[in-house]
Amino acid sequence: MAQLQQQLSAGRFVVTGEVGPPKGTHIAPMIDEAEQYLKGTVTAVNVTDLQTAVMRVGSLAACRLLVERGIEPVFQMVCRDRNRLALQSDLLSAAVLGIENVLALTGDHVVMGDHPEAKPVYDLDSVGLLQAIARLEAGSDMGRDIKGNENALDGAPTFFKGCCATPCGANVDAQVIKLEKKVEAGAQFVQTQAVYDPPAFEAFMRRVEPLKVPVLVGIVMLKSAGMAKYMNRSVPGVQVPDDLIRLLADAAKEDRQKVSTEICGRLIRRMKDCCQGAHLMTLGWDHCVPDIVQAAGL
Amino acid sequence: MNATERKPDNEILESLAGVTRVFILGCQGCPVGCETGGQPWLDQMRALLTGADKTVTGAALLDMICNKAIVGIRLGRLARQIGEAEAVLVGSCGVGVQAVGNMVGRLAVPAMDTLSMGDYQGLWPSEERCAECGECMLAFTGGLCPITLCAKSLVNGSCGGTQDDGSCEVSPERRCGWQMIYERLEKLGRLDDLKRFAAPKDFRKRDIPDAYRRTLRWALEVAEQEDAETEPQNTEK
Numbered sequence: 410m411a412q413l414q415q416q417l418s419a420g421r422f423v424v425t426g427e428v429g430p431p432k433g434t435h436i437a438p439m440i441d442e443a444e445q446y447l448k449g450t451v452t453a454v455n456v457t458d459l460q461t462a463v464m465r466v467g468s469l470a471a472c473r474l475l476v477e478r479g480i481e482p483v484f485q486m487v488c489r490d491r492n493r494l495a496l497q498s499d500l501l502s503a504a505v506l507g508i509e510n511v512l513a514l515t516g517d518h519v520v521m522g523d524h525p526e527a528k529p530v531y532d533l534d535s536v537g538l539l540q541a542i543a544r545l546e547a548g549s550d551m552g553r554d555i556k557g558n559e560n561a562l563d564g565a566p567t568f569f570k571g572c573c574a575t576p577c578g579a580n581v582d583a584q585v586i587k588l589e590k591k592v593e594a595g596a597q598f599v600q601t602q603a604v605y606d607p608p609a610f611e612a613f614m615r616r617v618e619p620l621k622v623p624v625l626v627g628i629v630m631l632k633s634a635g636m637a638k639y640m641n642r643s644v645p646g647v648q649v650p651d652d653l654i655r656l657l658a659d660a661a662k663e664d665r666q667k668v669s670t671e672i673c674g675r676l677i678r679r680m681k682d683c684c685q686g687a688h689l690m691t692l693g694w695d696h697c698v699p700d701i702v703q704a705a706g707l
Numbered sequence: 708m709n710a711t712e713r714k715p716d717n718e719i720l721e722s723l724a725g726v727t728r729v730f731i732l733g734c735q736g737c738p739v740g741c742e743t744g745g746q747p748w749l750d751q752m753r754a755l756l757t758g759a760d761k762t763v764t765g766a767a768l769l770d771m772i773c774n775k776a777i778v779g780i781r782l783g784r785l786a787r788q789i790g791e792a793e794a795v796l797v798g799s800c801g802v803g804v805q806a807v808g809n810m811v812g813r814l815a816v817p818a819m820d821t822l823s824m825g826d827y828q829g830l831w832p833s834e835e836r837c838a839e840c841g842e843c844m845l846a847f848t849g850g851l852c853p854i855t856l857c858a859k860s861l862v863n864g865s866c867g868g869t870q871d872d873g874s875c876e877v878s879p880e881r882r883c884g885w886q887m888i889y890e891r892l893e894k895l896g897r898l899d900d901l902k903r904f905a906a907p908k909d910f911r912k913r914d915i916p917d918a919y920r921r922t923l924r925w926a927l928e929v930a931e932q933e934d935a936e937t938e939p940q941n942t943e944k
Contacts, residue, residue: 489859493907515859515861515866515867515868517868517876518859518868518876518877520858520877520878521876529858531860531861532907532908532910533907534859534861534862534866534907535863535866536863536864536904537862537863537906537907540904551907573867575867578869578871579869579870579871579873580865580873580886580889582889582898583864583865583869583885583886583889583901586898586901586902587863587864587865587901589902590863590864590902590904593904594904602867645867645868645869645870645871645876646867646871
């Protein structure tokens with residue numbers, strides 16, 4: 410069984426990290442940094458799937474490279490680029506490559522990325538993808554044979570299935586309904602969008618408590634005051650409060666990583682009693698992860 | 708002409724689960740032309756609903772219901788009967804169902820699946836669009852189409868890209884289709900419809916049979932072509 414599942418089942422506060430594969434074949438730095446800063450510090454490492462619709466090395470291959478270094482990956486899968494055949498096939502591929510965790514996501518629209526003219530697929534949505542995974546686990550796929558019977562798989566995969574949620578968005582009710590559907594469709598853990606508003610997150614956690622699903626609060630490193638302001642303008646459900654922006658604006662450039670690390674630690678300390686873990690998105694500052702975990706008092 | 712086919716009776720009744728008072732509204736345009744609508748359809752729907760212990764508060768056939776302004780004017784005289792109904796069962800293409808839903812303040816339930824519109828979004832189209840998916844789900848989305856309103860055509864609710872002001876991640880000018888659906892369902896008191904699981908679409912239905920691609924203009928072209936082919940033989944004789 411995957412460490413991520415084991416530790417969450419055991420009731421331990423779990424920390425996960427995240428890496429983004431490179432645009433090009435120069436993969437060594439990503440793998441080396443994961444090994445140096447994330448291995449042993451976090452329980453599992455998410456590998457993004459063409460994040461923000463930018464073409465890169467695929468999540469599946471990068472996940473396998475992490476497995477080979479003894480790092481447990483979370484295979485992020487978006488519905489934007491593959492139809493149901495390719496999604497199911499990649500899930501079987503992931504299973505035979507020793508990948509145990511999958512995070513089912515809708516995926517940013519192609520117009521957000523660097524190939525805006527591409528055809529968006531969305532044959533399945535995140536709920537449909539979770540249902541497809543559960544079906545593979547039960548030993549059949551979404552198709553039918555010539556007689557109309559379910560196709561029996563020659564060997565069924567097992568995954569620890571995750572999904573995402575936006576706890577502090579404008580329409581929390583809609584988020585909660587969708588999360589209920591995802592959990593009913595098979596989601597076993599949740600990693601959230603970035604949270605900077607602990608009271609709003611606590612209110613969200615009270616709403617989803619009946620679902621009994623472990624939630625890892627999303628923590629995104631703020632690299633500068635400018636980035637925080639950009640997120641407030643452009644990232645839905647993310648509102649960085651003014652006092653944090655001021656802390657970053659007042660910090661000397663060489664102190665920013667320290668300040669940002671301290672903010673992350675403080676957010677986790679503030680919220681760790683109402684959730685089951687934290688998902689750290691460092692956006693390249695992987696070397697800060699050990700300090701964040703320490704600052705969080707974990 | 709827009710080609711529609713009737714939904715199976717059980718699907719119509721499932722769409723109207725929990726609804727007891729229904730107004731039936733049929734389009735006298737394309738559905739009559741492709742013999743799915745018109746008076747025979749209206750009579751059958753009345754029998755189906757009364758047979759299922761539902762009250763039909765009224766019924767009407769309108770010439771074209773693809774334009775909501777026209778629908779609004781024509782439905783004025785039927786306001787009382789529609790007001791008594793909890794839902795309006797609409798026999799038309801997806802554009803008509805949405806136009807009605809936008810005008811009546813009631814749940815608009817499609818009685819037909821739209822197969823082919825040939826890029827023709829009605830006689831006088833407004834903002835409603837139909838993607839001819841052949842599996843109309845407007846009954847569960849407050850009469851607003853997620854296939855054409857959502858940039859990703861998602862079927863189970865919004866993605867994480869709904870902006871805080873209710874716009875879509877693809878453009879600040881574009882409203883999030885699922886946020887619109889949420890607001891409509893909230894107004895209709897039917898937010899539970901969002902909890903329903905929608906199956907992935909059957910894309911075979913979008914590759915329409917040749918017969919549905921053919922139009923009156925196509926028939927005229929074929930006739931002209933046949934004339935042209937037969938004429939030289941005639942002159943030789």
